Amino acid sequence: MKLATVGDNCMDYYAALDKAYPGGNPVNVAVYFVRLGGEASYTGVVGTDGYGQEMIDGIKAKGVDVSHLRKLEGKTAITQVELVEGDRVFGDYDEGVLSEFSLDKEGIDFLCDHDMVVSGLWGNSEQYFEEIQARGVLTAFDAATRPEDEAPKIAIKNTDYFFYATDDGDTEELRAQMRAYHKEGPKYVIVTLGEEGSLVYDGKEFYKYGIIATDVVDTMGAGDSYIAGFLKGALEKQEILKCMEMGARNATETIQYQGAW
Structure with a gap:
């Protein structure tokens, strides 16, 4: 199983x-997927500052293929984070060189040499999903808490x-929204609900799964861990509830330490 993450x-x-x-x-999903025993790559850009090399070295050290992670002149993206009783709260975000990220034909060909391609809200990759899916590769997209933004609206159809x-x-209201999103094209609409677990709609019925309780140090990466676990199960052709369990277990591991990984 080979997972391509991009953005x-x-x-x-x-x-x-x-x-x-x-x-x-996408980086987090790749790292967590490898942690679960899969293969993953990350395609993107970092700056020529010290953080850029730290990013490359860190991802590579986790066993993720970084052959398509490039440097562009400028700054690596930075997100300001606060911890409030173990819950991460995001502050200012400086996109840096990611604002210049795009894929050429070779980059798309590389992604399509995987079993699935994953991106998200800030990935600048939603416009490539139509071609990727048309070439028979599975796709996954994370809209975070903003499914009504322009990027998810473009990605959801493919x-x-x-x-x-x-x-x-x-x-x-949530279930009605999930039904509406499913009509846009996805095979599965998956919503994480924090302490309430997760909910999945497959066009016919809803599936609910709770959390696996543990002591919380930092919730950074919890949602991305869930996605990696869920998609690992999906690629293994597990039942939906098993995929949800795999996502929940992976998230539980991540929230027991500081930082995403």
Whole structure:
């Protein structure tokens, strides 16, 4: 099983601790997928600053293929982070050289040499999903907490697994929204609900799975861990509830330490 992740990366900077950790949605998914025993690559760009090399070295050290991670003149993306009772709170975001990221034909060919391609809200990659899916490769997209943004609206039509998150719980309004998103094209719409677990809609029925309780140190990367676990199960052709369990278990491991990985 080979997973291609593409798009954003960033250094998560904890000002109160004066520490920065490599991260970013596609990067995290790749790292967690490898942690689960799969193969993964990350395609993207970093800056020529010190953080750029730290990002490359960190991802590579986790066993992720970085052959298509390039440097561009400028700054690596940075996200300001605060910890409030173990819950990560995002502050300012400087996109840096990611604003210049794009894929050429060779880059798309590389992604299509995998079993699945994953990107997300800030990945600048949604415009490539139509071609990738047309070439018979599975796709997954994480809309974070903003499924109504322009990028998810573009990606959803060519996405097999459409993820997003909400803190509002399992409501009739949420289920109606999931049904509407499913009609846009995804085979599965998956929503993470924080402490309430997750909810999946496959066009016929809803599936609910809770969390696996543990002591929380830092929730950074919890959602990305869930995605990696869920997609590992999907590629293994596991039942939906098993995929949800795999996602929950992977998230539980991540929240027991500081930083995404």
